Amino acid sequence: MTKLLGIIRIRGYAGTPWYIQDTLKMLRLQRRFNAMVYEDSPSIRGMLKIAEPYITWGELNEEGLRLLLTRLHTKIGNLKITDDILKTQLKIESYNLFVKKIMNGEIKLHKLEDYFKLPIRLHPPSGGFKGKINRPFGVKGEFGYRGEKINELIKRMV
DSSP states (O other): OOOEEEEEEOSOSTTOOHHHHHHHHHTTOOSTTEEEEEEOOHHHHHHHHHHGGGEEEEEOOHHHHHHHHHTOBBTTTOOBOOHHHHHHHHOOSOHHHHHHHHHHTSSOGGGOTTTBOSSEEOOOOTTOOSSEEEEEGGGTEEEEEOGGGHHHHHHHHO
């Protein structure tokens, strides 16, 4: 089973250096509260390191991925994902099978831009952020690596 990273942009663009903006563009996180799912790889880790002060990320579990996918919409018609849509467009029998295939790495979510609107748009977290967004997660802040706790943040943002 491959390790999936959930990445959420938490800061806006004002005053952002050009090289960080370029990195965020490559990660498809051009707006605040946008999220993407990528497989863990050295190239993604390098981009996360560059854009760290503007994003937060961690390892997704199945529940976190399932919650993120509830916010996914089709490109045509702006519909939420249903079993019928998955059968016609991706030839996948059910939503649960779709989640399993993404978790196992058989399907890469970031390569499905022809079918779905990417990045995934989220709400601000209910109850607000617990710390300051311009301070690292380890020091009672919000940005940077947060491990399994990314799933708790996703739950509050969906």
